[in-house]
């Protein structure tokens with residue numbers, strides 16, 4: 001893939017309504033805003049989108065943006081003014097990351113996170129629980145503060161070195177200066193006419209630079225009863241959700257290893273032929289999201305447990321990022337392996353699926369492994385130290 005020299009890194013990042021979804025085989029880049037979709041919760045998304053496209057307007061027949069983790073929180077989608085790269089834009093703010101001063105703070109600390117995992121396992125195995133939660137995904141975050149502007153364009157270009165992920169950037173509503181930037185390996189849903197595809201991931205192992213240890217890590221993951229259980233919960237929920245809308249729903253390759261540059265995952269590509277090709281992608285998105293890959297099962301009880309144990313608002317982390325067109329087709333990725341970035345601050349998130357039998361130390365290490373992709377793009381490790389490759 002060619003390097004992107006684009007407005008992504010241009011001065012004026014703060015105000016830019018820039019949207020990017022960059023998969024190895026296709027890419028969508030959009031700039032500017034014509035209209036913002038009236039904001040609302042997941043259960044009204046489909047109606048708001050239909051109404052939006054009924055009022056004809058100039059510009060691309062497309063909405064791009066993000067939905068948050070919590071179905072009751074408001075999404076943020078907009079009709080862009082232009083599709084494609086802005087010609088002639090110069091890349092700026094390109095100071096090598098790692099050359100400025102960075103402060104990284106774990107929030108919560110790794111030890112506190114491990115403690116929450118232990119409490120989560122206790123809740124999942126509590127015989128007195130009114131409703132038994134079988135899986136809950138717990139996350140933690142790292143807060144970075146820099147003494148100079150974060151070179152977003154450079155971060156994005158580095159993320160794009162991994163051809164197995166979809167790199168994204170989408171503006172966030174809370175503060176005009178904030179964007180969600182990440183490199184997700186997980187397709188939540190793509191829908192084109194009668195074809196719907198979802199590619200859930202659940203069950204993870206850190207990759208190794210030693211090829212034989214790396215192959216062994218993948219084999220161990222495939223053989224892990226705990227990881228297969230974690231995965232099955234997600235896979236079955238997606239079959240159950242899309243099934244009633246489908247003539248046929250299959251997993252042609254079964255559950256296999258899906259690897260990024262830093263992680264192995266258990267993944268299942270699920271392909272559905274819909275009964276009605278006019279089924280709006282927004283309907284399916286609202287039903288599917290959040291899947292047990294990022295939330296848990298049963299959904300509401302798992303979400304309650306997560307908010308009790310995490311103690312922070314996930315915002316748009318573990319939400320979804322993508323687009324919807326006027327045919328009600330679209331493509332949505334799970335917004336993980338990402339950071340909220342404002343001018344000099346970034347907040348990274350990583351989570352791990354917890355089931356009975358999960359080990360707090362291993363789950364904490366799994367979140368560390370999941371931070372690696374983003375931190376490497378910033379040129380730092382989990383302690384905020386510059387990586388060798390980027391050190392002056």
Ligand SMILES: C=C(O[C@@H]1C=C(C(=O)O)C=C[C@H]1O)C(=O)O
Pocket residue numbers: 137139186201202203204265293294318336337349350351352353354370
């Ligand atoms: C929640 C995250 O990742 C999710 C959790 C996974 C797991 O628990 O094994 C695997 C892939 C993702 O669906 C994250 O990266 O933050």
